[in-house]
Amino acid sequence: MTVLMASAAIIAMTAPVASADSPDPIVIPIHNWSSQNVMSHVVGQIFDSIGNSVEYVSTDSQAVYESIRLGDVALEVEVWEGAYGASFDAAVEKGGVHAVGEHDAVTREDWWYPLWTKEACPGLPDWQALNACAALFATPETGDKGRFLGGPVDWLKHDQERVDALGMDFVVINAGSAAALWASLAAAERTRKPIVLFNWTPNFAEAVWPGEFVEFPEWVAGCNTDPSIGPNPDVTYDCGNPADGYLKKAAWDGMKDKWPTAYAVLSNVSFTNPQIAEMARLVDIDGMEPEDAAAHWLDQNVDIWTAWTN
Template sequence: MLHTLSRIALAGVVSMAVSTANAAPESKDPIKITLNDWTGELLSAHIMGEILKKAGYNVEYVPADYLAQFSGMGTGDLTVAPEVWATTAQEALDAAVKTGGVENVGSSGMEAREDWWFPEYMKEKCPGLPDWKALKKCGAAFATPDTAPKGRYLGGPSTWGGYDEERVEALGLPFEVIHAGTDAAMFAELKSAYERKAPIILWIYTPHWAPIKYKGEFVEFPAYEAACYEDPAWGVNKEMKYDCAKPRGPIWKAVWSGMQKKWPGAYEIIKEYKFDNQTMGELAARVDIEGQKVEDVAADWVSKNEPTWKPWVKP
């Protein structure tokens, strides 16, 4: 009798455990995660997606314009934006939150910096760097046949925003802004220039592998303040905005405001999701340098780091 009762009790425990592990999601509709056009965001999207799948949710990945994606989120056509950088999208995020259709669910744990960056060897050709004023005198050191006598600044894809054209004009820099077609193309050009010690100055961001792999510095522009982007009278140019560095700050996670009600468990997973700059930079290097697929790198991280993400999944 005791053995029988023990077997019944054990069966009940196993049954409850299986039931909890395979609990049906609150809705079978797909949670739509945005895919933007840089490696780190693609990794964040797929890591989040893999964890949600482990928790039983249906996941769909949707390519989306970085700044325009909030309109789709506001209507529920998109569910999750895993990386919203305070450096370039804070205004767009705040505006979306004010409509009531989008919710900022907190920091991803990563801290963003993105601005003009140059290899260390360019200091010989442009004395005075990293002070931005040095650029006013040595634009020609960064020139290409297409931009000479002006210097060439390689910006990110135009969808990233960033106000680089406005910054050049406001600070009177003798540079022409050329936008890379893709994130991958931008860093391929950096690799080529660095190996040849050719002139280059470009948009670099962290978290990323580039500032780890290559020796260089960010240009030190006048420190960002909100007034720089709002009040022309602020700063060195009293008639124009954007005469300062880009802002720094958290990388936020944003969701459709109806997510908590429709998928409460998934909502909690997204809120709990945390990463760090170093880990993301290392994962991005596996994609961009070693040539591994984003999906494979994300799945490998999820497989090997269950103790990290498992607490995010509430029973």
Template sequence: MKKTLNKVAYATIGMILGASAALAEPESKDPIKLTINEWTGQVLTTHIAGELLDKMGYNVEYVTAGYFPQMTALQDNTVTAALEIWTTNIADAYEKAIGSGNVKDIGSLGLQPIETWFYPAFVEELCPGLPDWEALKSCPQTFATAETIPQGRLVDYPADWGTSNRDRLTGLELPFTSIPAGSEGALVAEIKTAFARKTPLLVMFFSPHWLFSTYDMRPVKLPPYTEGCNEDPKVGVNPNATFDCDFVRGDVRKVAWAGMEEKWPNAYALLEALEISNEQQIELINMVDQKGQSIDEAVAYWLKNNESSWSSWLDAAQQ
């Protein structure tokens, strides 16, 4: 179902988008189905795209989809496009989808992602030697819970986000247990609680995220990533294991059903052009997750402040 905007945001977006030149008729009135995943940044990016497509006259639907299942759904246009695929945590689902010939990569979203293990700054007093990863070998008890003792706890990504941390903990021979969080909200709650109670925490997390403007979260300095360390035991610090290195610094990609370009060429061109920076997304996420504003209000704010960018995308998409 097409999302219904609240009245204030609808009026604001209408005034912003209504100021642009008349746009061409859409090639098809069939719905363009954009996937909605479970983290705020992805929802914001997708709704920005949806509002621009709506302005172009397209019928847009937002479809809640699992991060991994959406890669299969894209192959037959069950969903049409997914706009925030982190290449570092999609495992081989991205490559399989592209390799099928039914899904096309339509470019980088523009975000510069960082994914690794983080801890609150105050934990350095409780586990001397941090941020060096080897310090974790001598203080697992600092991070232990009733669920993991005598091992430490690593609060991991939700299972359906994809994670290599069990392999990485084994590869680095660290006495920790990976415990998946249930959602992004659960990860955030863990971090907030750690700072409020001054309790130790080791957590898999990512940037851009509003948390880094509020909390002093520091990355563990893992052994540098070297090509092959995830596949070849001879590469990395442990000659008997793989994943004995840092995470690959990947990219955030946009993907679409391969038939989209032919069926909706102007819409396809718009999604190709769509970009958002870390700073822009962090600001919008903060508006929603901390200031209590709605997705619609944050999208209206972005549209108002970035008209020169998106108006050029609309113009180029219809040439």
């Protein structure tokens, strides 16, 4: 019996008996990082257990808020403040999408390095010390400038804008996926080569590779839109990302009427930093498929998720 089959049997025994809110499936978007994949399947398998059908669709992580607003997908389980807050807020202003509460998790997304990098550049985590050490991070691709390995382009982290705003001697190279970030980090570990790359918390990586975030000028509201805010009065993006960002859930305005039981469950769902890191680890370290990792998590955390269904 597979993990998914075993968990389905457990869910069937523990979830309350219910009929479908609607004959139409609840469409859940899937993006290009592991915790979102697993969490989406956790929520979807719970919806399925209470009588609803679910469909998963691969969706751009920025455009998804427009899709939710139009009702093409029903929800989003991970709205990260740093990466997606602007896209989410723009969709909310247009109408049709709203926040369904926040997770307990506190997020941070920014430039990051493993601790062996600090041995080569001891002024870290200060960003100016990093910049003084830029040559340590040079590659044939970047010439005499340092390489910053950013996340996929569609995560829209504005790293190049920050480099330009702060006058840093770095070139931003975007990885094609989260997996490519971890592969580069693992390769650097083998030779203890200094590396600075995009990372985030909660995430499994913090347990595998101890490290620190680079400390840029403190983020304040308006830093990304108003040149007068931040140390450089002529440009935007001259600051770091929020160090204690939110992680929200979002839903189509019509979800609460079309799928009221599922909407009530979504309202109750709340994950912590360790839970989210564990979900990512199941995929990125243990090699599980997201749907199997979700089934495993449900199997190991029955008391938590059944409370959400009550």
